[in-house]
Amino acid sequence: MRKTKVERQRLLKEKIEQTPFITDEHLAKTFQVSIQTIRLDRMELAIPELRERIKYVATNQWNETVKALSLDEVIGEIIDLELDKRAISILDITSDLVFSRNKIARGHHLFAQANSLAVAVINDELALTAKSEVKFRRQVIEGERVIAKAAVEGKDEKSRTIVAVHSYVDNEKVFSGVFYMYQSNENKGEKNK
Protein backbone atom coordinates (compact mmCIF):
# COMPACT_ATOMS: atom_id res chain seq x y z
CA MET A 1 0.00 0.00 0.00
CA ARG A 2 0.98 3.60 -0.31
CA LYS A 3 2.73 5.37 2.49
CA THR A 4 0.82 7.50 4.91
CA LYS A 5 0.06 11.10 4.20
CA VAL A 6 2.60 12.31 6.74
CA GLU A 7 5.33 10.15 5.31
CA ARG A 8 4.53 11.24 1.77
CA GLN A 9 4.62 14.87 2.80
CA ARG A 10 7.96 14.41 4.48
CA LEU A 11 9.36 12.91 1.32
CA LEU A 12 7.67 15.51 -0.80
CA LYS A 13 9.30 18.31 1.10
CA GLU A 14 12.65 16.64 0.79
CA LYS A 15 12.22 16.05 -2.89
CA ILE A 16 11.30 19.64 -3.57
CA GLU A 17 14.20 20.88 -1.54
CA GLN A 18 16.54 18.69 -3.49
CA THR A 19 15.12 19.42 -6.90
CA PRO A 20 13.05 22.56 -6.65
CA PHE A 21 12.40 22.71 -10.37
CA ILE A 22 9.87 19.94 -10.45
CA THR A 23 6.24 20.23 -11.52
CA ASP A 24 3.25 18.95 -9.59
CA GLU A 25 2.59 16.60 -12.45
CA HIS A 26 6.00 15.05 -12.12
CA LEU A 27 5.63 14.84 -8.37
CA ALA A 28 2.25 13.17 -8.73
CA LYS A 29 3.83 10.51 -10.89
CA THR A 30 6.76 9.86 -8.62
CA PHE A 31 4.52 9.55 -5.58
CA GLN A 32 1.77 7.69 -7.41
CA VAL A 33 -0.97 10.05 -6.36
CA SER A 34 -3.07 12.58 -8.17
CA ILE A 35 -1.99 16.09 -8.92
CA GLN A 36 -4.65 17.39 -6.57
CA THR A 37 -3.18 15.46 -3.70
CA ILE A 38 0.20 16.98 -4.38
CA ARG A 39 -1.38 20.39 -4.38
CA LEU A 40 -3.12 19.77 -1.11
CA ASP A 41 0.17 18.61 0.30
CA ARG A 42 1.95 21.70 -0.90
CA MET A 43 -0.70 23.85 0.65
CA GLU A 44 -0.44 22.13 3.98
CA LEU A 45 3.29 22.41 3.89
CA ALA A 46 3.14 25.98 2.61
CA ILE A 47 5.35 25.15 -0.32
CA PRO A 48 4.88 27.63 -3.15
CA GLU A 49 4.24 26.67 -6.74
CA LEU A 50 6.98 25.90 -9.19
CA ARG A 51 7.23 29.35 -10.71
CA GLU A 52 7.51 30.97 -7.33
CA ARG A 53 10.16 28.50 -6.32
CA ILE A 54 12.17 29.26 -9.42
CA LYS A 55 11.75 32.95 -8.83
CA TYR A 56 12.83 32.59 -5.26
CA VAL A 57 16.00 30.83 -6.24
CA ALA A 58 16.62 33.45 -8.92
CA THR A 59 16.20 36.45 -6.69
CA ASN A 60 17.55 35.04 -3.50
CA GLN A 61 20.21 37.20 -2.03
CA TRP A 62 21.36 34.70 0.50
CA ASN A 63 23.07 32.45 -1.93
CA GLU A 64 24.91 35.34 -3.47
CA THR A 65 26.02 36.52 -0.12
CA VAL A 66 27.35 33.24 1.03
CA LYS A 67 29.10 32.78 -2.26
CA ALA A 68 32.81 32.41 -2.24
CA LEU A 69 34.93 35.49 -2.06
CA SER A 70 38.47 34.59 -2.91
CA LEU A 71 39.64 37.64 -1.10
CA ASP A 72 43.34 37.19 -1.24
CA GLU A 73 43.81 37.55 -4.93
CA VAL A 74 41.20 40.15 -5.57
CA ILE A 75 43.01 43.06 -4.16
CA GLY A 76 44.53 44.15 -7.43
CA GLU A 77 47.94 44.46 -8.92
CA ILE A 78 50.23 47.21 -7.77
CA ILE A 79 51.68 49.01 -10.77
CA ASP A 80 53.33 51.95 -9.11
CA LEU A 81 54.66 52.39 -5.62
CA GLU A 82 56.64 55.11 -3.92
CA LEU A 83 56.81 54.18 -0.28
CA ASP A 84 55.27 56.58 2.21
CA LYS A 85 54.01 58.69 -0.65
CA ARG A 86 51.74 57.14 -3.18
CA ALA A 87 50.73 53.92 -4.89
CA ILE A 88 48.55 52.78 -7.73
CA SER A 89 46.88 49.46 -8.27
CA ILE A 90 44.62 47.96 -10.90
CA LEU A 91 41.73 45.64 -10.33
CA ASP A 92 39.86 44.08 -13.18
CA ILE A 93 36.27 43.35 -12.25
CA THR A 94 35.82 39.76 -13.25
CA SER A 95 32.66 37.76 -12.97
CA ASP A 96 33.78 36.41 -9.59
CA LEU A 97 33.54 39.84 -8.05
CA VAL A 98 30.03 40.79 -9.01
CA PHE A 99 26.50 39.94 -8.08
CA SER A 100 25.55 37.61 -10.88
CA ARG A 101 22.14 39.08 -11.41
CA ASN A 102 23.07 42.62 -12.18
CA LYS A 103 26.82 42.42 -12.75
CA ILE A 104 27.53 45.06 -10.14
CA ALA A 105 30.70 44.63 -8.14
CA ARG A 106 30.35 43.83 -4.48
CA GLY A 107 31.45 46.72 -2.33
CA HIS A 108 33.98 44.97 -0.25
CA HIS A 109 36.15 44.20 -3.24
CA LEU A 110 36.63 47.88 -3.88
CA PHE A 111 37.27 48.30 -0.21
CA ALA A 112 39.77 45.47 -0.21
CA GLN A 113 41.64 46.94 -3.13
CA ALA A 114 41.84 50.33 -1.49
CA ASN A 115 42.64 48.99 1.94
CA SER A 116 45.41 46.75 0.77
CA LEU A 117 46.87 49.56 -1.26
CA ALA A 118 46.85 51.73 1.84
CA VAL A 119 48.70 48.98 3.66
CA ALA A 120 51.20 48.59 0.86
CA VAL A 121 52.07 52.24 0.53
CA ILE A 122 53.23 52.45 4.12
CA ASN A 123 56.89 51.79 4.57
CA ASP A 124 56.65 49.54 7.50
CA GLU A 125 56.67 45.91 8.34
CA LEU A 126 53.36 46.29 9.97
CA ALA A 127 50.53 48.51 8.98
CA LEU A 128 47.02 47.98 10.15
CA THR A 129 43.86 49.83 9.46
CA ALA A 130 42.51 51.52 12.55
CA LYS A 131 39.63 53.34 11.00
CA SER A 132 38.30 54.24 7.63
CA GLU A 133 35.61 56.22 5.95
CA VAL A 134 34.67 55.20 2.48
CA LYS A 135 32.21 56.17 -0.17
CA PHE A 136 30.99 54.09 -3.06
CA ARG A 137 30.31 56.78 -5.61
CA ARG A 138 28.90 54.74 -8.41
CA GLN A 139 28.45 51.09 -9.18
CA VAL A 140 31.17 49.24 -10.97
CA ILE A 141 30.18 46.73 -13.59
CA GLU A 142 31.72 43.47 -14.63
CA GLY A 143 34.46 44.03 -17.17
CA GLU A 144 35.48 47.43 -15.90
CA ARG A 145 39.00 48.17 -14.69
CA VAL A 146 39.33 49.96 -11.42
CA ILE A 147 42.45 52.05 -10.85
CA ALA A 148 43.04 52.90 -7.22
CA LYS A 149 45.39 55.72 -6.30
CA ALA A 150 46.62 56.03 -2.77
CA ALA A 151 48.34 59.06 -1.29
CA VAL A 152 49.84 59.34 2.15
CA GLU A 153 48.54 62.53 3.71
CA GLY A 154 50.39 62.66 6.99
CA LYS A 155 49.52 61.76 10.57
CA ASP A 156 46.55 62.40 12.73
CA GLU A 157 46.60 63.49 16.35
CA LYS A 158 47.11 59.93 17.48
CA SER A 159 50.02 59.69 15.04
CA ARG A 160 48.23 57.27 12.83
CA THR A 161 49.10 57.56 9.20
CA ILE A 162 46.35 58.94 7.00
CA VAL A 163 46.07 57.50 3.53
CA ALA A 164 43.57 58.77 0.99
CA VAL A 165 42.54 56.42 -1.75
CA HIS A 166 40.52 57.30 -4.81
CA SER A 167 39.46 54.69 -7.33
CA TYR A 168 38.50 55.39 -10.89
CA VAL A 169 37.05 53.71 -13.93
CA ASP A 170 37.97 55.63 -17.06
CA ASN A 171 38.74 58.75 -15.04
CA GLU A 172 35.36 58.60 -13.36
CA LYS A 173 35.58 58.33 -9.64
CA VAL A 174 33.87 55.23 -8.34
CA PHE A 175 35.18 54.97 -4.83
CA SER A 176 37.00 57.09 -2.32
CA GLY A 177 38.15 56.47 1.17
CA VAL A 178 40.40 57.65 3.93
CA PHE A 179 42.30 55.09 5.94
CA TYR A 180 43.86 55.72 9.33
CA MET A 181 46.69 53.26 9.75
CA TYR A 182 48.55 52.00 12.77
CA GLN A 183 52.25 51.55 12.32
CA SER A 184 54.64 49.62 14.52
CA ASN A 185 57.83 51.54 13.80
CA GLU A 186 57.85 55.04 15.07
CA ASN A 187 54.50 54.72 16.61
CA LYS A 188 54.37 52.86 19.85
CA GLY A 189 51.17 52.22 21.66
CA GLU A 190 51.68 48.52 21.24
CA LYS A 191 48.19 47.19 21.15
CA ASN A 192 46.92 44.30 23.08
CA LYS A 193 48.07 40.82 22.65
Place this chain on the structure above:
Amino acid sequence: MRKTKVERQRLLKEKIEQTPFITDEHLAKTFQVSIQTIRLDRMELAIPELRERIKYVATNQWNETVKALSLDEVIGEIIDLELDKRAISILDITSDLVFSRNKIARGHHLFAQANSLAVAVINDELALTAKSEVKFRRQVIEGERVIAKAAVEGKDEKSRTIVAVHSYVDNEKVFSGVFYMYQSNENKGEKNK
Protein backbone atom coordinates in the same frame (compact mmCIF):
# COMPACT_ATOMS: atom_id res chain seq x y z
CA MET B 1 8.08 60.79 -33.15
CA ARG B 2 9.14 57.61 -31.52
CA LYS B 3 12.62 56.30 -31.93
CA THR B 4 13.43 53.99 -34.75
CA LYS B 5 12.97 50.28 -34.46
CA VAL B 6 16.70 49.69 -34.27
CA GLU B 7 17.14 52.20 -31.50
CA ARG B 8 14.23 50.82 -29.55
CA GLN B 9 15.58 47.31 -29.87
CA ARG B 10 18.96 48.43 -28.65
CA LEU B 11 17.39 49.98 -25.59
CA LEU B 12 15.12 47.00 -25.13
CA LYS B 13 18.04 44.65 -25.01
CA GLU B 14 19.80 46.87 -22.51
CA LYS B 15 16.73 47.16 -20.35
CA ILE B 16 16.20 43.44 -20.23
CA GLU B 17 19.82 42.84 -19.41
CA GLN B 18 19.61 45.29 -16.58
CA THR B 19 16.30 44.14 -15.21
CA PRO B 20 15.61 40.70 -16.58
CA PHE B 21 12.49 40.25 -14.46
CA ILE B 22 10.27 42.48 -16.51
CA THR B 23 7.15 41.46 -18.36
CA ASP B 24 6.35 42.31 -21.96
CA GLU B 25 3.46 44.35 -20.68
CA HIS B 26 5.72 46.48 -18.58
CA LEU B 27 8.17 46.85 -21.45
CA ALA B 28 5.37 47.89 -23.79
CA LYS B 29 4.43 50.65 -21.39
CA THR B 30 7.94 51.91 -20.90
CA PHE B 31 8.60 52.01 -24.64
CA GLN B 32 5.12 53.25 -25.51
CA VAL B 33 4.44 50.53 -28.04
CA SER B 34 2.11 47.56 -28.11
CA ILE B 35 2.87 44.25 -26.51
CA GLN B 36 3.01 42.68 -29.93
CA THR B 37 5.77 45.01 -30.99
CA ILE B 38 7.76 44.06 -27.93
CA ARG B 39 7.26 40.43 -28.79
CA LEU B 40 8.36 40.93 -32.36
CA ASP B 41 11.41 42.70 -31.02
CA ARG B 42 12.24 39.92 -28.63
CA MET B 43 11.92 37.42 -31.41
CA GLU B 44 14.23 39.33 -33.67
CA LEU B 45 16.71 39.73 -30.87
CA ALA B 46 16.27 36.14 -29.79
CA ILE B 47 15.48 37.17 -26.24
CA PRO B 48 13.54 34.47 -24.41
CA GLU B 49 10.37 35.07 -22.47
CA LEU B 50 10.25 36.17 -18.87
CA ARG B 51 9.91 32.72 -17.36
CA GLU B 52 12.86 31.41 -19.28
CA ARG B 53 14.92 34.37 -18.22
CA ILE B 54 14.04 33.81 -14.59
CA LYS B 55 14.80 30.16 -14.95
CA TYR B 56 18.15 30.94 -16.48
CA VAL B 57 19.09 33.20 -13.63
CA ALA B 58 17.81 30.65 -11.15
CA THR B 59 19.78 27.75 -12.53
CA ASN B 60 22.95 29.80 -12.72
CA GLN B 61 22.58 30.92 -9.22
CA TRP B 62 21.70 27.52 -8.04
CA ASN B 63 24.96 26.21 -9.32
CA GLU B 64 26.74 29.00 -7.56
CA THR B 65 24.99 28.05 -4.40
CA VAL B 66 26.03 24.46 -4.66
CA LYS B 67 29.57 25.61 -5.13
CA ALA B 68 29.32 28.03 -2.24
CA LEU B 69 28.22 25.34 0.15
CA SER B 70 31.63 23.74 0.01
CA LEU B 71 33.41 27.02 0.72
CA ASP B 72 31.11 28.47 3.27
CA GLU B 73 33.78 29.53 5.72
CA VAL B 74 35.13 32.29 3.52
CA ILE B 75 33.22 35.33 4.63
CA GLY B 76 31.64 33.80 7.62
CA GLU B 77 28.64 31.68 8.25
CA ILE B 78 25.32 33.27 8.88
CA ILE B 79 23.84 31.69 11.97
CA ASP B 80 20.87 33.92 12.53
CA LEU B 81 18.86 36.07 10.19
CA GLU B 82 15.69 38.05 10.62
CA LEU B 83 15.23 40.01 7.44
CA ASP B 84 15.13 43.77 7.77
CA LYS B 85 15.96 43.48 11.42
CA ARG B 86 19.13 41.73 12.42
CA ALA B 87 21.63 39.07 11.50
CA ILE B 88 24.60 37.33 13.02
CA SER B 89 27.54 35.66 11.36
CA ILE B 90 30.65 33.88 12.49
CA LEU B 91 34.06 34.09 10.89
CA ASP B 92 36.90 31.94 12.04
CA ILE B 93 40.21 33.61 11.40
CA THR B 94 42.22 30.99 9.61
CA SER B 95 45.78 31.32 8.44
CA ASP B 96 44.60 32.46 5.01
CA LEU B 97 43.18 35.63 6.45
CA VAL B 98 46.18 36.97 8.32
CA PHE B 99 49.44 38.69 7.61
CA SER B 100 51.98 35.92 7.77
CA ARG B 101 54.42 37.94 9.81
CA ASN B 102 52.30 38.73 12.78
CA LYS B 103 49.20 36.58 12.40
CA ILE B 104 46.96 39.62 12.53
CA ALA B 105 43.88 39.48 10.36
CA ARG B 106 43.79 41.76 7.35
CA GLY B 107 41.25 44.51 7.76
CA HIS B 108 39.31 43.84 4.63
CA HIS B 109 38.24 40.44 5.87
CA LEU B 110 36.51 41.97 8.82
CA PHE B 111 35.06 44.54 6.49
CA ALA B 112 33.90 41.84 4.09
CA GLN B 113 32.22 39.91 6.85
CA ALA B 114 30.41 42.98 8.09
CA ASN B 115 29.55 44.27 4.64
CA SER B 116 28.16 41.02 3.39
CA LEU B 117 26.15 40.65 6.57
CA ALA B 118 24.73 44.11 5.96
CA VAL B 119 23.75 43.02 2.46
CA ALA B 120 22.20 39.81 3.69
CA VAL B 121 20.05 41.39 6.35
CA ILE B 122 18.27 43.59 3.86
CA ASN B 123 15.12 42.06 2.50
CA ASP B 124 15.48 43.12 -1.08
CA GLU B 125 16.50 41.69 -4.39
CA LEU B 126 19.29 44.17 -4.63
CA ALA B 127 21.29 45.83 -1.92
CA LEU B 128 24.48 47.75 -2.49
CA THR B 129 26.76 49.61 -0.17
CA ALA B 130 26.66 53.34 -0.82
CA LYS B 131 28.85 54.47 2.01
CA SER B 132 30.33 53.14 5.17
CA GLU B 133 32.27 54.23 8.19
CA VAL B 134 34.16 51.54 9.99
CA LYS B 135 36.48 51.24 12.93
CA PHE B 136 38.95 48.50 13.61
CA ARG B 137 38.99 48.56 17.37
CA ARG B 138 41.59 45.97 18.03
CA GLN B 139 43.52 43.45 16.02
CA VAL B 140 42.19 40.02 15.51
CA ILE B 141 44.60 37.12 15.66
CA GLU B 142 44.69 33.87 13.81
CA GLY B 143 42.51 31.31 15.51
CA GLU B 144 40.05 33.78 16.93
CA ARG B 145 36.37 33.63 16.12
CA VAL B 146 34.71 36.84 15.09
CA ILE B 147 30.99 37.22 15.69
CA ALA B 148 29.42 40.00 13.69
CA LYS B 149 26.02 41.35 14.63
CA ALA B 150 24.11 43.50 12.21
CA ALA B 151 21.09 45.61 13.05
CA VAL B 152 18.96 47.58 10.63
CA GLU B 153 18.59 51.05 12.03
CA GLY B 154 16.22 52.68 9.57
CA LYS B 155 16.68 55.01 6.64
CA ASP B 156 18.73 58.11 6.11
CA GLU B 157 17.57 61.28 4.38
CA LYS B 158 18.27 59.77 0.98
CA SER B 159 16.20 56.74 1.99
CA ARG B 160 19.20 54.49 2.10
CA THR B 161 18.99 51.79 4.66
CA ILE B 162 21.34 52.17 7.61
CA VAL B 163 22.82 49.00 9.00
CA ALA B 164 25.05 48.97 12.04
CA VAL B 165 27.44 46.09 12.45
CA HIS B 166 29.49 45.29 15.51
CA SER B 167 31.95 42.43 15.59
CA TYR B 168 33.19 40.72 18.70
CA VAL B 169 35.77 38.21 19.81
CA ASP B 170 34.82 36.79 23.17
CA ASN B 171 32.52 39.71 23.88
CA GLU B 172 35.27 42.17 23.16
CA LYS B 173 34.45 44.56 20.37
CA VAL B 174 36.97 44.33 17.58
CA PHE B 175 35.18 46.09 14.75
CA SER B 176 32.26 48.37 14.24
CA GLY B 177 30.80 49.98 11.21
CA VAL B 178 27.79 51.69 9.79
CA PHE B 179 26.72 50.83 6.27
CA TYR B 180 24.44 52.94 4.14
CA MET B 181 22.80 50.66 1.63
CA TYR B 182 21.03 51.32 -1.64
CA GLN B 183 17.97 49.25 -2.30
CA SER B 184 16.13 48.62 -5.51
CA ASN B 185 12.88 48.28 -3.68
CA GLU B 186 10.73 48.08 -6.77
CA ASN B 187 8.16 45.34 -7.38
CA LYS B 188 6.96 42.76 -4.90
CA GLY B 189 4.59 45.08 -3.16
CA GLU B 190 2.28 46.04 -5.97
CA LYS B 191 -0.71 43.97 -6.74
CA ASN B 192 -3.57 46.24 -7.58
CA LYS B 193 -3.95 47.97 -10.83
Place this chain on the structure above:
DNA sequence: ACTCGTTTATGACTTGGTACTAATAGTAAT
Protein backbone atom coordinates in the same frame (compact mmCIF):
# COMPACT_ATOMS: atom_id res chain seq x y z
C1' DA C 1 -24.85 2.48 8.89
C1' DC C 2 -22.68 6.58 9.55
C1' DT C 3 -18.93 9.63 10.08
C1' DC C 4 -14.10 11.18 9.37
C1' DG C 5 -9.89 11.76 7.09
C1' DT C 6 -8.08 11.42 2.79
C1' DT C 7 -8.00 11.39 -1.96
C1' DT C 8 -9.65 12.37 -6.57
C1' DA C 9 -12.35 14.88 -9.98
C1' DT C 10 -14.20 18.83 -12.19
C1' DG C 11 -14.71 23.43 -13.78
C1' DA C 12 -13.76 28.32 -13.87
C1' DC C 13 -10.14 31.52 -13.81
C1' DT C 14 -5.03 33.51 -13.95
C1' DT C 15 -0.35 34.86 -15.90
C1' DG C 16 2.67 35.38 -19.28
C1' DG C 17 3.46 33.88 -22.69
C1' DT C 18 3.66 31.28 -28.31
C1' DA C 19 1.93 30.94 -32.99
C1' DC C 20 -0.56 32.60 -36.49
C1' DT C 21 -3.42 35.64 -39.33
C1' DA C 22 -5.05 39.90 -40.63
C1' DA C 23 -5.55 44.71 -40.77
C1' DT C 24 -3.71 49.38 -40.70
C1' DA C 25 -0.31 53.34 -41.01
C1' DG C 26 3.60 55.48 -43.04
C1' DT C 27 7.06 55.97 -46.31
C1' DA C 28 9.43 55.33 -50.76
C1' DA C 29 9.67 54.11 -55.61
C1' DT C 30 7.72 53.97 -59.97
Place this chain on the structure above:
DNA sequence: ATTACTATTAGTACCAAGTCATAAACGAGT
Protein backbone atom coordinates in the same frame (compact mmCIF):
# COMPACT_ATOMS: atom_id res chain seq x y z
C1' DA D 1 -1.92 57.77 -57.83
C1' DT D 2 -0.77 53.15 -57.50
C1' DT D 3 2.11 49.84 -55.87
C1' DA D 4 5.56 47.91 -52.67
C1' DC D 5 7.33 47.49 -48.48
C1' DT D 6 8.16 48.02 -43.54
C1' DA D 7 6.59 48.65 -39.12
C1' DT D 8 3.09 48.35 -36.00
C1' DT D 9 -1.17 46.91 -33.91
C1' DA D 10 -5.08 43.75 -33.17
C1' DG D 11 -7.21 39.57 -32.40
C1' DT D 12 -7.77 34.68 -31.96
C1' DA D 13 -6.58 30.07 -30.42
C1' DC D 14 -3.70 27.64 -27.56
C1' DC D 15 -0.33 26.31 -23.69
C1' DA D 16 1.85 25.39 -18.98
C1' DA D 17 1.39 25.39 -14.49
C1' DG D 18 -0.78 26.78 -11.64
C1' DT D 19 -5.12 28.90 -7.93
C1' DC D 20 -9.66 28.49 -5.86
C1' DA D 21 -13.90 26.33 -4.85
C1' DT D 22 -16.97 22.59 -4.87
C1' DA D 23 -18.30 18.01 -5.00
C1' DA D 24 -17.84 13.23 -5.00
C1' DA D 25 -15.68 8.75 -3.91
C1' DC D 26 -12.94 5.68 -0.99
C1' DG D 27 -11.42 3.21 3.22
C1' DA D 28 -11.74 2.35 7.98
C1' DG D 29 -13.26 2.64 12.82
C1' DT D 30 -16.58 2.76 16.22
